[in-house]
Amino acid sequence: MEITQQDVEKVAQLARLAVTPAEKETFAKQLTQILAHVDKLNQYDTTGIEPTATVMGQVNVFREDFVRPSLSSEKALANAPEREADGFVVPKILEER
Amino acid sequence: MSLHKLTLLELQKQFKAGEVTATEIVRAYFLRISHVEPKVKAFVTQVKESAFMEADVLDRKLREWRKTKPLTGMPLAIKDNICTDGVHTTCSSRMLQNFVPPYDATVIAKLRAQEYILLGKTNLDEFAMGSSTENSAFGPSRNPWNLHCVPGGSSGGSAAAVAAEECVAALGSDTGGSIRQPAAFCGVVGLKPTYGRVSRYGLVAFASSLDQIGPITRDVSDAAFLLQAIAGHDALDSTSIDRSVPDYMKALQKRDLKGLKIGVPVEFFTEGLDPEVEQAVRAAIEELKNLGADIKEIRLPRTDAAVAVYYVIATAEASSNLARFDGVKFGFRAKETKDLLELYMKTRQEGFGPEVKRRIMLGTYVLSAGYYEAYYGKAQAVRTLVCQDFDAAFSEVDLIVTPATPTPAFKLGEKSEDPLQMYLSDIFTISVNLAGLPAIALPCGFSKEGLPIGLQLIGRAFEEETMLRAAHAYEQSTQWHLKKPMIR
Numbered sequence: 001m002e003i004t005q006q007d008v009e010k011v012a013q014l015a016r017l018a019v020t021p022a023e024k025e026t027f028a029k030q031l032t033q034i035l036a037h038v039d040k041l042n043q044y045d046t047t048g049i050e051p052t053a054t055v056m057g058q059v060n061v062f063r064e065d066f067v068r069p070s071l072s073s074e075k076a077l078a079n080a081p082e083r084e085a086d087g088f089v090v091p092k093i094l095e096e097r
Numbered sequence: 098m099s100l101h102k103l104t105l106l107e108l109q110k111q112f113k114a115g116e117v118t119a120t121e122i123v124r125a126y127f128l129r130i131s132h133v134e135p136k137v138k139a140f141v142t143q144v145k146e147s148a149f150m151e152a153d154v155l156d157r158k159l160r161e162w163r164k165t166k167p168l169t170g171m172p173l174a175i176k177d178n179i180c181t182d183g184v185h186t187t188c189s190s191r192m193l194q195n196f197v198p199p200y201d202a203t204v205i206a207k208l209r210a211q212e213y214i215l216l217g218k219t220n221l222d223e224f225a226m227g228s229s230t231e232n233s234a235f236g237p238s239r240n241p242w243n244l245h246c247v248p249g250g251s252s253g254g255s256a257a258a259v260a261a262e263e264c265v266a267a268l269g270s271d272t273g274g275s276i277r278q279p280a281a282f283c284g285v286v287g288l289k290p291t292y293g294r295v296s297r298y299g300l301v302a303f304a305s306s307l308d309q310i311g312p313i314t315r316d317v318s319d320a321a322f323l324l325q326a327i328a329g330h331d332a333l334d335s336t337s338i339d340r341s342v343p344d345y346m347k348a349l350q351k352r353d354l355k356g357l358k359i360g361v362p363v364e365f366f367t368e369g370l371d372p373e374v375e376q377a378v379r380a381a382i383e384e385l386k387n388l389g390a391d392i393k394e395i396r397l398p399r400t401d402a403a404v405a406v407y408y409v410i411a412t413a414e415a416s417s418n419l420a421r422f423d424g425v426k427f428g429f430r431a432k433e434t435k436d437l438l439e440l441y442m443k444t445r446q447e448g449f450g451p452e453v454k455r456r457i458m459l460g461t462y463v464l465s466a467g468y469y470e471a472y473y474g475k476a477q478a479v480r481t482l483v484c485q486d487f488d489a490a491f492s493e494v495d496l497i498v499t500p501a502t503p504t505p506a507f508k509l510g511e512k513s514e515d516p517l518q519m520y521l522s523d524i525f526t527i528s529v530n531l532a533g534l535p536a537i538a539l540p541c542g543f544s545k546e547g548l549p550i551g552l553q554l555i556g557r558a559f560e561e562e563t564m565l566r567a568a569h570a571y572e573q574s575t576q577w578h579l580k581k582p583m584i585r
Contacts, residue, residue: 015416
């Protein structure tokens, strides 16, 4: 399948990734090439074959819900690109009316 | 003999006998690092000061208590995608260049409890995506056997550091061959445990259904010893398996391979396999036979599909795992953005390198509406077929032997412009991750140009012991692991 620059733009938007015009061109070419290789999976008949998501057969792993020590807010905020008091700072999300 | 030449078990013996102190060990290693690191570039971060402090504490404690733990004073290097409390963990990415984890990965907590000494964090392909370390945001590491060649990847820094004797052993992570391929390229031993054998808690996630942490060492005994130190169930990783850990060192005691059936998959000996690699691997198979193993030709007919399955599943999982890097809570943040959406988009554009972006794009595409069934669903179904191939093979044999890589180490820049060619260099290691099996790479020869060649042994799930026994018997009957690079 041919991946167009419009496809790249759409996928980049879904991935929240800004791309330059040069990147659009390169990715369109490279993704087309890689997907052509992936297309060989169609040679394999998978009718009635269960998909594998995890190999060791784990299902849901439950534990008791109890309080245990956790990071202090100081430690949790230490890597914040921008912080104010006990919070992370981000650009304004809600518009003023 | 210089301390940096000893294996982990040899060094531990000297240390326990009181012949060397932890401080002397650390001094010897930083001296070695100062000599070869400018050429090899295995490390992203070195922690000289804290290593000396830790060594001093251990030496004092030892004088008072005379008690050691399995790794007391042993100087290790850790791949820089494994979280170390208080020490930078960058994933060789601009995105995490200044990230200092507030906690230890479970494997690090285990090593710490056994009193290891951290020397530094090693280079990798950004977020473990690559086969050469050329995708590191901080520049590539070099192969100690030939500085113009790549050390392999993504755990290339760890493999290079072990080969160049800049640490006694190291940890890496393996999603599609990232421990075994660099170990093969650098002439050292690399072990990928069964999926679930070692906790992934604190390993920065790339593809969660494939990732495993494992040891990179100078010989098979060291690999068994270090695996012992990190294996076991962990409540913090819901995919780790609650199953007792056997005594891996005990598995090494048997020196012959009588009664062991080893399969040779015909699909691994086809076009694309370098003749020198084939010759070395065939000779190794002959040696396994001499040791008493019963060698049998087997088939893994869906081997051809593995790379395609992998690049759908691994990228799909990566696109989801890497969504957390949004410039809000930790990591890089783009400057001067007008709203939240632009903050996300620019942060990710400026923080990620080209290969990571390419995989996020591919993964997002195969998961997107309209393509999910055709690509992701299909790949998951073919993954089942790949697993079935191994199940069938392991009903006939106890182990599978293959080349670890199709060629010896390639030159820097040789494949960096062609992502598909780079992906195909992992063709012999990838199917093991898809099936969650344990595998080990170990040296089995050298090319005419003097580059190491690696052998791969694949075991049944949770049968690391059988694999280690065969690897050890082979190693002890050959001399390859004793050859060391001249770094120039």
